[in-house]
Amino acid sequence: MTLMTVERIKLFSTRSPWWCMIITVALTVGLTAIFSAATKPDDLSDLTPSVTQFAYNFGLVVMMVMAALTVTTEYRFGTIRSTFLAVPGRTQALLAKTAVVAGLAGVVGEITAVGSWAIAKAIRPDAPLALDTGQEFRNVFGVGLIYLLAAVFAIGLALLIRHTAGAIVVMLVYLFLAESLLPAIPRIGPHIQDWMPFIVGNNFVVAGQLETDDGPPVIEGLPFGPWGSLLYFAAVCFGLLALGLISAKRRDA
Template sequence: MTLLTVERIKLFSTRSPWWCMIIAVALTVGLTAIFSAATTSDDLDSLTPATTQFAYNFGLVVMMVMAALAVTTEYRFGTIRSTFLAVPGRTPALLAKTVVVAGLAGIVGEITAIASWALAKVIQPDAPLALDTSQEYRNVFGVGLIYLLAAVFAIGLALLIRHTAGAVVIMLVYLFLAESLLPVIPRIGDHIQDWLPFIVGNNFIVAGQSEVSDGPPVIEGLPFGPWGSLVYFAVVCLVLLAAGLVAAKRRDA
């Protein structure tokens, strides 16, 4: 508990987490509000719980950047040395940081998802926004789990790279380019797509959703169902975190 308290104090003693949380919530909820307000009475049937989460990836990226910064800024300013002197084993301190940062990301994810859905319901009370099925509950309440695991992914990557610019650039290139371009490779692209972590993780949110929905994109034919997709995504994130922990123990701070 002491390590968790220390990491919580360190995290909230800087401005970047506060700005990241504000931007993540404002960007995601704001885009949903604009979309909901622009929906005409003739198109109300298209405004569903899935649709209210169409912008969740924007906040997800912001929170992943926050998670990476929580690690790389300590290396940049040398404060990680004090942490490792206090906790020579290193792993408990880094795991405490992961719990605090990923937990915060998960909470922000839930706030953005629920706020987006609730605001859409307020703006368009006649739209079919009731949560009646397990898929609709996953569409809203499952977002926080993806945020949490994505933060673990970002922390693992940051422990491997250690430099802010490098970690953020690699993360953004992978998210916005690699997972978009690899599936279009002839002959093998479809097979690669089935195992890309964020595509599979997204399947936890969208599995069972109509392909014509305006919500997060649906990719048919993935090897796992919604919960299997979540487990696979979690395993990938934890493996990357384990690699980062090993690297942190072997290299000088």
């Protein structure tokens, strides 16, 4: 608990996490508010709980950048050395950091998801935004779990790369290009894409959603159902974190 308290103090003593949280909430909730206000009265039937989460990936990227920065800035300024000198095991210190940062990301994810749904309901009270099914609850409340696990992924990647620019560039290229361009590879591309972590993780939120819905994109034929997708995504994220922890133990700080 002492390690987690230290990591919490370190996290909130800098401005970047606060800015990242503000940008995440403002971006996702703001875009949903604009979309809801722009929806014509005749199209209110299309404004569903899943549609209110169409912008969650924008906030997800910001929180992943924040998670990566919590690691790379410590390596950049050398403060990680003080941490490793004060704590007998590097793994315990890094796990405490992961718990604090991922927990914060999960909370922010829930705030953005519920906030997006709530503001859409406030702007368009006549829209069909009631949460009546398990799929609709996952559309909204499942977003926080994806944020939490994505932060774990970002920390693992940052431990492997260590440099801020390198970690962020690799992360953004992977998120915006690598997974989405795989179908361009003849024959095997679409099959490989079905196993990509963020494609599968997104399935936890959108499984059961209609393809014609304007919410987060749906990819048919994935190997797992919603909860299997979440477990697979978690396994990949924690696997990358494990590689990062091994790297941190073997390399000089």
